[in-house]
Amino acid sequence: MQRQPLAPRSWVLHGVQEKRRNTSPSLTPPQPSPQSTMKMHFSIPVSQQRLDTLGGRYVLYSVYLEGFLFCKVRYSQLHRWNEQLKRVFGNNLPPFPPKYYLAMTTSMADERRDQLEQYLQNVPMDQNILRSEVFIRFLKLLQQDTFKITTKKVSLDVFLPDGRSIRIEILTSDTAERVLEIVSYKMGLSRELIGYFSLFLIQFQSDNVLSVMKKMAEFELPYVSLQSTEVENCKVGLRKWYMDPSLDSMLMDCQTAINLLYEQAVQEIEKKWAKPTEEQRQELEALRKAGNQTKFLELAQKVQHYGYMQLDSCACDYPEPGCVATLAVGNNEISCYFKLPSNQTQEVNFKMSRIKSWQVTFLGTLLEEEESPQQTLNQNLELRFQYSEGNNSWQWFTIYSKQAFLLSSCLKKMITEKMMKLAAENPEMQIEVPLEQGKRKKSYHQQSQTNSFDFPLRKGKISFKSTEEDCVFETIREEDL
Template sequence: MTTSMANERRDQLEHYLQNVTVDPNMLRSDVFVEFLKRVQLDTFSITAKKAALDVLLPDGRSMEVEILTSDTAERVLEVVSHKIGLCRELLGYFGLFLIRFCKEGKLSVMKKLADFELPYVSLRSSELENCKVGLRKWYMDPSLDSLLMDCRAAVNLIYMQAIQDIQEGWAKPTQAQRQELEALQEEGNQTKFLELSREVRHYGCVQLDPCTCDYPEPGCGAVLSVGNNEISCCVTLPGDQTQHVVFPMSRVKCWQVTFLGTLLDMDGPQRTLNQNLELRFQYSEESRWQWFVLYTKQAFLLSSCLKKMISEKMAKRAAENPEMSGFSRCRPWEKTAITPPGEDFSLQVVLLGRDLPNSTEDISNHQGATPLVLAKRRGVNKDVIRLLESLEEQEVKGFNRGTHSKLETMQTAESESAMESHSLLNPNLQKGEGVLSSFRTTWQEFVEDLGFWRVLLLIFVIALLSLGIAYYVSGVLPFVENQPELVH
């Protein structure tokens, strides 16, 4: 394999893994999660061992928990919730985030850690300074506060986060609201405090760091607050004037995240942005679809927030419409793939790499193709192919079906052992069909590793040797007629 072919194969694999992690069927699989854990550990040369992790609470305190470096964010969240007394059935309303402290003492939420991410590895591998793993509530609809009021630990968390958001300037109460909130805080009346907070502007929203946008013209500064089913944007115009723009999620059709690492060195407006991620969303204005483009390092956090708002909107519709009752049992990230009648929603992730210019993948619609089919089409690594074959066979047998229904049971895998052999993952390997499949896979690997022409040459040499042995034994030249037989 040439260098260019290896680079292309690597880019295809990166692109595939970026998209396949959004597939809810893959995220429910212990096998695939175990594979992703190994990839993270191997990439940063970190061994699985016991470690201490400081988790930042909303009130600014740090809580140390004993974990394994191979523990996923889902597992670490369980450990933290158990330590603070958070009800297990409410885990789905909270999440772990990568939080950075700026020089001015302000905090910045950089990203939401996915369930399969390893917090210890993410923290060690982060290029940003002064980062910590933090616990925050993870829902964008403030009315969901009411579902947590029966759990004392949950109320404490959202109460502390409400105070923090007001102090950080993310939630913007009026002067009268601020005075009343301060009085309730002095009284320690958390319930009334949260009830009043829900009336505060931008309460429950996530505010992003100042970034750059192309609205109303390229190069304008912007500060975004995302939540409560809208995107609120404060744009700084060239004349230092500000303009507030609000995009309701009902007007947003789709969005996409683009990696601009290879474009920053080129001539053009991106050269001066000093940002390597772009998020653009399409919205409706005066019966026309337009794009709003943002250049921010928090693009994936923003994408997660948009997806969460769609998820909560669909869940609310499911509760109101009995015909969508099956939808209400989905996991949060599954709900975005269901398009309500009359709406066209899609989530796109774009990777512009070395050999993949302008390559776009719509991850909400694979035209019915399974991950295994997609992997074979893209020619990804043989280890991934074997993993997906094993996974698909297990899915057919029902081994992984219903393993994780997150918001109902929040069950998590306890096994920390690594995969030792692919044969252990395949329950049909000892059967006739499994042996045939194993032989075919082994032969394909042999041809791929050695090369097609080398294998062909090897077969030719073996054939010549066979003919030579046959002549030595019988004295008869193969394929030649009318020759005397040699008698020993």
């Protein structure tokens, strides 16, 4: 087994601007455009030279998604895929690295790897491409081929927040989107509410400790990811996927959704992720014994850190280097509980309205067995964010965590929810997405007085009620699956 140092690789996320138009308000809030999706956390930290059956050499790229090995692919495969995408979507694609007809130097090989990485990050930003059969089918086949998993019927256990699991019958080639639909059908969750939930990879540790490792992408194959992960005691779990606790109100017309929210709220309190006061704890316990889930959830929304994503303990460089921190992310803030080297403690809340940008950087080393389809990466990840205390000066803060990509996903989710709320409240607001760094027409960052954030919208799965009347949700039919 060899240990190979890897060059640092970063994923920088920048902002959007808010601009007022002198037009009359529209009757409905603007919808996010297909091009306003943020980059996905695709990365190619390593590549390998291999021999083909004729003795020729080729390069095999290890593609990671959210810090986990997703697939391995050759340049020729990606080139053919790009040609297929061009036939369907024309030339509105990010640039694809050109062919080299002579032997590549080391610098040329590194440049191609960087270009392929950028290509994979940029292609899914167009929702039309992301949802297309040509996009999904290619990535499905790559996942299966990388880990030698053929298409067949299997049973999959999906774990709920209360510890129970639901066993469903799926195909190994079913995407996370489809698996979520099957789970929702079996549980009786209304179709309109599926977008409020997601599938996650969750590690169940000793002493009833669990750790959320990553959110699954809709085109990801849960069965394959579960079989290929090197994380011990890893399961597929169903959890709500929004960071604004007030969105609970959108789910109150569906009893299945109420049950899921209630189970997760109880879990958060039992594991001390949410921190009720003693008075709140007593009232919550009384409501729990009375079986009043709705009132329980209404009170839970007032509890500190309710609905936050709890991360494992990690290291950071603030307030001083070498500090240990516990992070909880939600409700437009990063809440950090620091333990200083002097054993003193300090709690700091970083507000999203004061974050200008952030980046995730991979600083790891590679442990590789030559014949293994997998490569073990030391998860030396860091997330750096630029923060202002309000005096127009910006400071970088660094968090070292194996859950850096999950943290980044949570930050993006909070941006999305805030921007959609602003769009609903201000129909005349126009969101402008700037060009990539180094390509923008002008460098411009602005703190909006309405606390908007520097990031583009994700596709609009969250809907808004237009009246106070009870909604009648459409249930998922078996023939739709």
